[in-house]
Amino acid sequence: MSLQSPFRAVLFDLDGTLLDTAPDLGGAANRLLERDNLPLLSRKVINQTASQGSLALVKAGYGLDLEEAQYQQLRSEFLENYTAHVNDETTYFDGIDTLLDALDRHNIVWGIVTNKPTLYTQQLLEHYPRLASCAVVVCGDTLDVAKPNPAPLLLAANNINIAPENIVYVGDARTDIEAAHSASMLAVAANYGYIPSDDPADTWQGDHIIDRPEDLLAVLGI
Numbered sequence: 742m743s744l745q746s747p748f749r750a751v752l753f754d755l756d757g758t759l760l761d762t763a764p765d766l767g768g769a770a771n772r773l774l775e776r777d778n779l780p781l782l783s784r785k786v787i788n789q790t791a792s793q794g795s796l797a798l799v800k801a802g803y804g805l806d807l808e809e810a811q812y813q814q815l816r817s818e819f820l821e822n823y824t825a826h827v828n829d830e831t832t833y834f835d836g837i838d839t840l841l842d843a844l845d846r847h848n849i850v851w852g853i854v855t856n857k858p859t860l861y862t863q864q865l866l867e868h869y870p871r872l873a874s875c876a877v878v879v880c881g882d883t884l885d886v887a888k889p890n891p892a893p894l895l896l897a898a899n900n901i902n903i904a905p906e907n908i909v910y911v912g913d914a915r916t917d918i919e920a921a922h923s924a925s926m927l928a929v930a931a932n933y934g935y936i937p938s939d940d941p942a943d944t945w946q947g948d949h950i951i952d953r954p955e956d957l958l959a960v961l962g963i
Contacts, residue, residue, distance in 0.1 A: 746962040753912070782802050
């Protein structure tokens with residue numbers, strides 16, 4: 742690690758930041774839509790919706806005029822479908838291996854803080870042993886609150902025993918930047934992730950925006 746760098750750890754969001762999970766999230770939605778003889782979601786719509794969660798994908802496909810009970814039933818069916826196909830097409834984003842290799846070489850601790858529930862996070866990380874063995878994993882239901890609340894980030898910082906001001910948080914949603922700022926961490930927007938067209942990353946007031954995972958190395962000064 743560069744002597745000039747104050748950063749001792751990097752925490753990452755998962756979907757849209759480390760892993761390109763959109764094909765499998767979108768696939769779960771599209772299998773339901775196909776079953777119900779409805780138009781399928783395009784990859785563009787999937788990418789722009791994936792960071793907003795399962796219910797957002799359901800509403801993107803089924804519209805906004807259903808009863809709440811119908812949405813919850815569809816969400817349940819979506820999650821059942823997703824868990825059966827959690828890693829059919831998911832991959833690392835290009836450059837993630839290079840980035841993680843560099844962090845390891847420079848003894849920078851790294852971990853994951855995601856709003857994805859523990860069940861689906863664990864199922865997914867079974868396919869990615871390197872991610873599963875990171876220093877800390879905090880999921881969306883680890884605490885009673887999730888991002889943009891800073892508590893999950895602060896829990897991760899406590900678990901790795903590194904002060905928040907010495908940690909970088911990287912994510913592809915406005916809520917990630919808000920959580921990082923509230924936790925007194927350096928906030929980095931992953932512009933290669935699932936960015937909504939009506940909420941571009943350059944409006945989030947992050948400390949940095951990166952267009953490729955490797956661009957984080959310059960932010961870290963390594």
